[in-house]
Amino acid sequence: MSGARRGATVWLTGLPSAGKSTIAAEVAGRLRSRGRGAEILDGDEIRAFLSAGLGFGREDRHTNVQRIGFVAELLASNGVLVLVPVIAPYADSRDAVRERHRQEGTPYVEVHVATPVEVCSQRDVKGLYARQAAGEISGLTGVDDPYEEPAAPDLRIAAQDCSAARAADSVLALLTERGLL
Numbered sequence: 001m002s003g004a005r006r007g008a009t010v011w012l013t014g015l016p017s018a019g020k021s022t023i024a025a026e027v028a029g030r031l032r033s034r035g036r037g038a039e040i041l042d043g044d045e046i047r048a049f050l051s052a053g054l055g056f057g058r059e060d061r062h063t064n065v066q067r068i069g070f071v072a073e074l075l076a077s078n079g080v081l082v083l084v085p086v087i088a089p090y091a092d093s094r095d096a097v098r099e100r101h102r103q104e105g106t107p108y109v110e111v112h113v114a115t116p117v118e119v120c121s122q123r124d125v126k127g128l129y130a131r132q133a134a135g136e137i138s139g140l141t142g143v144d145d146p147y148e149e150p151a152a153p154d155l156r157i158a159a160q161d162c163s164a165a166r167a168a169d170s171v172l173a174l175l176t177e178r179g180l181l
C-alpha cells in the first residue's frame with residue numbers, strides 16, 4: 001500500500017432501475033471489506049436534503065447534478081472514494097462535473113450502466129415505469145424524457161447480461177488500473 005490515498009469520484013449514470021445503486025453498494029461493500037472507505041451519494045437521499053424542492057425538469061436535473069458534483073469533488077479531493085449512482089441524463093451536465101474535477105486535478109471516472117430500457121421497465125424497482133404507463137406520472141427518463149447516452153464513458157457495463165457482483169468487478173478493475181485503489 002502506498003502513502004496518502006487518492007480519492008476519486010465514480011459516477012454511475014443510467015436509466016431508473018439500470019442497476020446504479022446496486023452496483024455502487026456492491027463496490028462500496030467490497031472496498032470497505034478491504035479496509036478502504038467509500039461513500040455513496042445516493043440520489044434519493046440527496047433529493048431529500050441537499051436538493052430538496054427540485055423537480056425533474058431539465059434545469060432542476062442540471063442543478064441537482066451540479067450540486068452532487070460539487071460535493072463529490074470536495075470529498076474526492078480529500079481522499080474519499082465517492083460513488084455516485086445518479087441518472088444525470090444530460091451530457092452537458094455530466095461534462096461540467098468532469099470539467100470541475102479536471103480543473104481541480106481530482107480523478108473522475110464515468111461508468112455508464114447501460115441496461116436497456118426494456119429490461120429496466122421489467123425490473124421497475126420503484127414502480128415508476130408502471131406509473132408512467134398508467135398515465136400517473138410523466139417525464140420519466142428514457143421513456144418520455146431524454147437520456148443522452150455517454151459517448152465515451154470510462155466504462156460501459158451491459159448490466160442486463162451479468163450479475164451485480166460481476167459488474168462491481170469491472171468497476172474495481174478499472175479503479176485498480178487507474179491506480180486509484
Ligand SMILES: Nc1ncnc2c1ncn2[C@@H]1O[C@H](COP(=O)(O)OS(=O)(=O)O)[C@@H](OP(=O)(O)O)[C@H]1O
Pocket residue numbers: 015016017020021043044047056060061062064065085086087088089126128138139140141145
Ligand atoms: N420523472 C422521473 N425521472 C427519473 N427518475 C425519477 C422520476 N421521478 C422520480 N424519479 C426517481 O428519482 C430518482 C432520480 O433522481 P436523480 O437525482 O438520480 O435524477 S437526475 O440525475 O436529477 O435526473 C430515480 O432513482 P433511480 O431509480 O434510483 O435512478 C427515480 O426513482
Ligand SMILES: Nc1ncnc2c1ncn2[C@@H]1O[C@H](COP(=O)(O)OP(=O)(O)O)[C@@H](O)[C@H]1O
Pocket residue numbers: 014015016017018019020021022023085123125159160161162163164165167
Ligand atoms: N448486473 C446487475 N447490476 C445491478 N443490478 C442488477 C444486475 N442484475 C440485476 N440487477 C437488479 O436490478 C435492480 C436494479 O435496481 P437499482 O440498483 O435500484 O437501480 P437504479 O439505482 O439504477 O435505479 C436490482 O433489483 C438488482 O438486483
